[in-house]
Every structure is written in structure tokens, then in C-alpha cells.
Amino acid sequence: MGTTFGQSTVLGYPRIGGNRELKRIVEDHWAGRIDADELATASAALRAQVWRTLRDARLGSIPSNTFSHYDHVLDTAVAVGAVPRRFARLGLCPLDTYFAMARGVDAEPALELTKWFDTNYHYLVPEIDDDTAFTADPQKALREYHEARELGIETRPVLVGPATLLLLSKSGTPGGRPLDRLPELIDAYADILGALAGAGVRWVQLDEPAYVGDRDPAEVTALRDAYARLCAVRERPAIFVASYFGELGDALPALLDTPVEAIGLDLVAGPGNLRRLAGAGPLRGRTIVAGLVDGRNVWRTDLRAAVAAGAVVAGLADHVSVATSCSLLHVPVDLSVETGLAPELRDRLAFARQKVDEVVLLGRALRDGGTSLPAPPPPAPAQWRDDSVRGRLAALRHSDRRRSAYPQRAAAQQARLNLPPLPTTTIGSFPQTAELRRARAEHRAGRLDEAGYVARMRAEVEHVIRFQERLGLDVLVHGEPERNDMVQYFGEQLDGFAATAHGWVQSYGSRCVRPPIIHGDVARRAPMTVGWSTYAQSLTDRPVKGMLTGPVTILAWSFVRADQPLADTADQVALALRDECRDLEAAGIRVIQVDEPALRETLPLRRSEQQAYLDWAVGAFRLATSGVADGTQIHTHLCYSEFGAVITAIDALDADVTSIEASRSRMEVLDDLAAVGYRRGVGPGVWDIHSPRVPARGEVVEALRRAAAVVPPERLWVNPDCGLKTRGYPEVEASLEHLVSAADEVRVGGPVGTLPDRP
């Protein structure tokens, strides 16, 4: 203890490698192409690369243990012995046990995967049972610390903090509260701290982001008690408690009540942290790690403004270190490889590597004062502005977000569509075969010409239409073969968006995404989906659903501009979608689905900010979808979450039909919808498409009967939980067969109970 914290730091760095090496090595290992030793060697090389990069950039304090073979929450769970018995008893070696928890094995499904706060990263939810015996297993952190030391690099191991770990966990015992186990868990953390100190570690970083959300007083007290106890450990490194993604609120005074040596505050997402800090009294002996460089977005920092904020912190605390607002896990690795971007955009961007330079510069400027800082980029170029879009936005009226009353729409739609009760449909995508992916890649690379590409995709659309007709589905889809990532697909066709070539960001495990960058006013150059949808419709008499991605989801899965409110950007996207809906309608498409799977995940962490978000989110969706006639049926689709907090907003979207993930929660969402007075069509998912399992016909019948008990048949739809693009055709065929015949069964009202599968 007693060592000063470096002048600058990052809370974490991308671990996927500049060329997604992590993806390659873990997938090679899973496929048996490389063994555990080869995986270990390749992983060590990736880590060494990151440490050298950070050292060469002259970063003041360098983190370690931010590498992960899959997920850092799982790593911390393993480090405290929270391996559920169902995995421990498989008798696998540690690495295989780890991957079994991450990905599941035949005998055991994986840990649940869920969103890391309001980011697009997904973590594995630790399972804490009554018989979970916490024991320290600091091997990974120690190994990485030693590895870096061998390179001559002193590092600061990072772990998820004990309170956040439990707040993110779920209990294997009904009614159990993982946080009640905090006192025992602290013993394991104390042992880890002891082991780290013994190895020479001087600083450790414990992440407590759960405390930027609403926490009750007992939870705040638990945090204080936890750190008071950890600080009492005799031989320990200095403790840096990091918070990020917002304001720490009451947890800040609670932490200041303990002797922790450093506290990290996100001054980008939580500017109020500064005010709170100023009111906290003297910060003698403390280091404040000031998160001044946005770790979640891709824009260059206004360095002069950041230095000014840093100087305020410096006036309050004994020592200030300049940091990123959160781990750089959430941004692409390096801008310097993006040679295809327009220079006026590139000049405004900073990816992880560039953000490291920013914190280093800021740290120096704060220390030395007066260091000349690079000027901020010039004002945005005129061609990014679209006055016609701005004019349309300014002229919007309330009525532009309203359709007629639902009964009137429902009657007009039924007259046009003539659907049976319990209509069957799917969510949009069909299996994406290797061949399809190859065709898209060849087209992108210019080896398959436009005509050849269109012919190939049309053949696929025809195949998907015939397949659905054969199975007897009522409302068909074209299958989305032309889309890889849906947000990327729309981003490529809209003005105001830019795509990177290598801007990959980890989504979960080995899965990475390449979010587009919204830099200017958004406008539609030409119809985006009409060609595919009308081609599909030309092949069949059954209605084909047009398939669009909603404004909230497009924003959630992009990097957004920081120079105007999100609400305005959302409305610009909505106007483009509104025009698309009208074009689809004019081309004879009678049903249009506008997906909003990200509606829940973008919800602000603090309740006090949620209503404002939901207002603009709902407003943008309605702007996108209310330009069509009564007889055009608007669907929406939501998935990936519990919907409790947004259920009123789902009703407010005013879609004619809402398909929603429900199979795993056994249709509970229907009661929630009924409770807020939702009275329009609803398709609770009756097939969990996240699992390769084919649902038995009887299971689907039972799910539908449960649903039919709450929703009348003319409003009840039958569909899977989500799109089918990650599934294979054999399971899709068997599952959809069960789904269609179960719908038949429930339509005629057979006996309640489990029915045998069709041969």
C-alpha cells in the first residue's frame, strides 16, 4: 500500500485482438483444431500484445486480468469458487468446466446470458445456490499478473467487485437473495487480495457498476460493510473501486466511509458525479479516477473541456488519475486501420487505441498544467446536414404519431387478410446457411455481380416461401437472406451512417458485432426492402410480412452522434422507416413488422430517467408506423428480456400485433400485458429458438392453451420466440410443423393435456 496510482489509466481494453484473434482461437479450440496448450499460448500472446500497446503508449497504470476466454463475470465467479454443482459434478478439467458453463454441454444447459447493464455486451449470470461454498481461486489473476511482470510491465488486476457480482447473480434456490451471501463472499475476496499482495500486486481494481443503478439502503450498506472488511485485510494491495455507466449516488458517500484508496467515477455518463464529489467533504488520502474519456462511444474527446473537469476533481482530491469512463471493451480496437472512412469522419473518431492516447495526454496536461492540447475537430461538415429532414422534423405534429382507433383498424385488416383464429407466423429470418453467407461475402467482395447476387437471393426467398406454404403457415416472411446484421443492413442504405471495415466489438463469447456509426442527419436514399418483399409476395397468395428494424433498435446497435439528443436522431430514423412503410404498402404489402428487440435493453439504469426515454422511444416507433392506412397491419417484435419495466410502453407502441419472447417464462408476459390493458393482437413465443431443442407438439399445445386462457382466439397469434437465422433447417421444419398443428388443435378446441407428437 501507499503507492500512488498512475496519472492515467483505462478501466479495461478490448480482448478480442485487432483481427478478432480471440474468436479464431477459442472457436478453433471448441472445434478440436487446437488443444488447451495451444489455446493458452495464443491467449498469452494476445494479452502480451495489449500490455505492450498500453506500455508503449505510456499509460500510467495498466490493467490485467481483463482478458477472458469468454466473459469477465464468469471469470470472477470462477475466481471465488461459484461453480454451480451441476457443472462441478461433470468431472471436467477446469477449462472444460469453464466452457461448459459458458456454452452448455449435452447434459447441462449453459448459464443464462444477459445484457451487461445498458450495453450490447452480454455476461453469464452466475448461479448462487445455498450450497455454493465460496473459495478463493486466484490462479487466473495471478498468472496474468506474472505474465505481464515477465515482460517488465507492472499491472493492476481487475475483478468484478463482490457486491456487483452478487447483484448480477441469480439464486438457484427459489426466493434466495444472492446478496445475503456477501459476508461469506468477502472471505473469498479477502483471500484473493492476500494472494495478490503476496505476489507483489500493488493495486487491485474491483468493479462495482451495479451501484450506478437504483439500489436500496440495505444494498448500499452492504457495499460499505464489504469494503470496510476488505480494507481491514492485513496484507493487501491498495483497492481501487471502479464505477461506470452513470452516477454512483448514495454509494459514493458509503464508499468514502471506508478507507478504500481510490474510487472511479464515470464523468461522461454521470456528470452529476462531480457535484456529488464536491459535496462529499475532504478527500484526503484518496485517489479519484476520473472517467473523462467516453469508453462507450467512438468520438474524440473534447480535451479542453475534459481538462477543465479534471481540474475540478484535482481541487477536491489528493490525487487524480484520468481514465476512460468504463472499460474500452465496448469500442473497436484501432481507428488507424480504417483507411476507407471519409477523412472528415475519421478526424472526429477515436477507438480504443486512440482513447489510450487521450487519457495519457489528459493525465499529463493535468499534472503539468498548460500542456498544449490538440484543438478539437472543426464543426461538422455541411454535407452531413440535411435540411429537408430537419424541416420535416420541425413540422411534425401530434397526429403524425397516431393511427385510428384499434377496432376500426382491426376490422379493416381482417377484411383484407381474412386470417383464421390463432394465425401462425414466424419472426422474420430463416436459417442462414453457409452457402448464403458465402454469396453475400462474394457479392461484397465484387466477385459475384449484382444480377447473380439478386438471382441467388431470390432463389432463397422462393425456397423459404414454398417451405412456409408447405408447412401451412398463415402469414409468411421472405426470410431475410440478404441481411447479415439487420442494423448494419439498414445503416448501409441510409445517409448519415458509416460502416467500418474492422470495427468489431465483442457481443458475447466469441461473437462480435460491427456497429455502424451515425454521424449525420439520417435520410433514406431509396426504398430499402421493397424489392425483396414484393418479390416474395409475388410468389404467393398468402400475406407476406414486410420486415423492418425499428428506430430504437437501430440506435441501440449503432454508435450514435453525440451532438444532438437521441430523441432527434430516433425521429430521423423513424421518418426514413415511415417512408419505407408507405412504399411497402403502396407495393401491395399488407402486413409490416417493425422489430424493436432493443426497446428494453436501452432503458436507462435509473428509474428517474426511464420515462423520458420511453416517451421518445415510443414516439419514434409511432412516427415510423402510423403513416399507413387502417387496413395495413403493423406488427412489432420484442425479445431478449423481462418486459416488466416497459410493459406500458409496449402497449403505447400501438402495434396491431406484438410478438414477444415468452416460452421460457411460461407466458407470464401475457398477464403483464393484460394488467396494463393491452387489447390488441399478441403472439407469445411458443418455441424457444435459443435452444436447438425441437419443442414437442404437446408442449406447444399446452403453451397455447395457457395463452388462450388469457387472450381471446381472434387476438392470439402463434409464433416462435425470435428469428430463425441461427437454427438449422431440420429443427426448423420439425418445430414449425408442431407449431402449425398445435395451432390447429387449439383452434378446434380439443382436450386439455399433453398430446403425442405426430409421427
Ligand code: GLN
Ligand atoms: N426479424 C428479425 C429476425 O427474425 C428479428 C431479430 C431480433 O428480434 N433480434 O431475425
Ligand code: ZN
Ligand atoms: Zn427477437
